[in-house]
Amino acid sequence: MTATNETVSLLAERINALEESSTLGMTKKARELAAQGHKVISLSVGEPDFKTPKHICDAAKKAIDDGFHGYSPVAGFPDLRQAIANKFKRENNIDWKPENVVVSTGAKHSLANVIQVLVNPGEEVVILAPYWVSYSEMVKLAEGRSVVVEGSFENDFKVTPAQLEEAITGRTRIVMFASPNNPTGSIYNEAELRALGAVIAQHEDVFVLADEIYEHINFTTEGHFSMGSIPELKDRVITVNGMAKGFAMTGWRLGYIGATKWIADGVEKLQGQVTSGTNSIAQKAAVAALNGPMEPTQEMNAAYARRRDLVVGLLRDIPGFKVNVPQGAFYAFPDVSYYFGKTDGTTFISNSDDLALWLLNEVYVATVAGSGFGAPNCLRISTAASDEALVEAIGRIKTAVAKLN
Numbered sequence: 001m002t003a004t005n006e007t008v009s010l011l012a013e014r015i016n017a018l019e020e021s022s023t024l025g026m027t028k029k030a031r032e033l034a035a036q037g038h039k040v041i042s043l044s045v046g047e048p049d050f051k052t053p054k055h056i057c058d059a060a061k062k063a064i065d066d067g068f069h070g071y072s073p074v075a076g077f078p079d080l081r082q083a084i085a086n087k088f089k090r091e092n093n094i095d096w097k098p099e100n101v102v103v104s105t106g107a108k109h110s111l112a113n114v115i116q117v118l119v120n121p122g123e124e125v126v127i128l129a130p131y132w133v134s135y136s137e138m139v140k141l142a143e144g145r146s147v148v149v150e151g152s153f154e155n156d157f158k159v160t161p162a163q164l165e166e167a168i169t170g171r172t173r174i175v176m177f178a179s180p181n182n183p184t185g186s187i188y189n190e191a192e193l194r195a196l197g198a199v200i201a202q203h204e205d206v207f208v209l210a211d212e213i214y215e216h217i218n219f220t221t222e223g224h225f226s227m228g229s230i231p232e233l234k235d236r237v238i239t240v241n242g243m244a245k246g247f248a249m250t251g252w253r254l255g256y257i258g259a260t261k262w263i264a265d266g267v268e269k270l271q272g273q274v275t276s277g278t279n280s281i282a283q284k285a286a287v288a289a290l291n292g293p294m295e296p297t298q299e300m301n302a303a304y305a306r307r308r309d310l311v312v313g314l315l316r317d318i319p320g321f322k323v324n325v326p327q328g329a330f331y332a333f334p335d336v337s338y339y340f341g342k343t344d345g346t347t348f349i350s351n352s353d354d355l356a357l358w359l360l361n362e363v364y365v366a367t368v369a370g371s372g373f374g375a376p377n378c379l380r381i382s383t384a385a386s387d388e389a390l391v392e393a394i395g396r397i398k399t400a401v402a403k404l405n
């Protein structure tokens with residue numbers, strides 16, 4: 001049967017209610033235009049443009065030769081859970097045992113698992129905005145309610161403790177955020193996380209889902225701080241991380257959580273009925289990554305920092321763009337609302353969705369509208385691309401928006 005209006009309405013309500021991922025949606029459109037022969041520059045999907053370091057690939061090849069071809073334990077191989085527990089201690093100052101660790105098929109899967117495990121229908125998840133597009137949809141799938149709290153541009157897109165306090169109610173189950181942040185690149189430093197943590201400490205039934213997937217892409221001298229290392233909150237913070245960003249392993253699909261045991265057990269139970277243990281070869285590669293040298297990660301971080309400077313400079317040169325300085329991750333997130341209400345004579349730009357689509361069709365540069373991230377005035381531009389591609393793409397954007405009146 002091909003899809004018609006009638007077959008679409010036969011889909012379960014939970015799927016009809018779900019938004020398509022805007023990051024992946026724009027990437028799909030960019031691929032389609034490229035397949036038609038257009039010279040598309042894709043700055044939509046957030047994905048390292050580096051190859052996975054060689055020692056990690058070698059470990060994967062060895063795992064195949066050594067015969068790791070069967071099902072793995074649902075929560076992950078013991079050596080990987082141990083390597084993750086060691087990593088939590090060494091880099092995050094969090095004491096988790098292997099039994100507190102569950103390995104999943106990407107950090108996306110880890111986040112979705114925890115939300116399914118903790119949120120009952122109608123319960124609230126406070127999401128610090130701007131936020132990664134999938135958070136609100138994962139909450140919807142669990143029949144929870146997102147309560148979005150927005151950090152202002154003036155406060156580097158960060159939410160204050162007073163705002164957080166105001167958002168928490170008797171129905172709040174989780175507070176979730178990413179630091180370093182996708183899409184803004186903002187980082188909540190230790191003092192800020194302690195201040196937010198002090199608010200959460202007052203509400204003993206509230207959990208924290210701390211998404212630290214960009215931990216290793218950090219340009220500050222202060223470095224990374226994990227809310228899970230605050231002793232009073234330890235059992236209430238679920239720390240999510242994964243291999244995708246810091247080790248350039250997006251396609252390997254490996255993420256993990258560290259959590260108090262009953263939550264880890266809940267995630268293992270869910271995973272045991274839905275996906276089982278994640279790919280065995282990727283797990284062995286992850287052991288090599290976590291126990292191995294960090295120089296490749298540091299080199300990638302230095303490249304992202306350099307490109308951040310390049311991109312911020314170029315974007316600030318575009319009239320009307322308001323640009324913060326990302327402290328980590330690999331995105332720029334200019335406020336482009338100056339162009340809303342303008343037209344090139346054919347297309348009217350009423351919001352960031354219109355602008356992103358127009359830029360793709362007009363000059364073949366793929367970005368992502370801020371609307372899906374809870375920040376409708378902004379446009380996300382991935383800086384995980386070569387200097388030449390970034391210069392060319394931002395040049396095209398500058399020329400295009402000059403036509404809007």
Ligand code: PMP
Pocket residue numbers: 046105106107108109132178181182211213242243244250253254255
């Ligand atoms: N969290 C954030 C903030 C992300 O940007 C992403 C996108 N990669 C993920 C989680 C998911 O990562 P993974 O590829 O490991 O599923």
Ligand code: GLU
Pocket residue numbers: 021023024044045046047108132134182
């Ligand atoms: N996290 C990346 C992004 O934001 C990957 C795409 C996705 O899974 O959303 O672009």
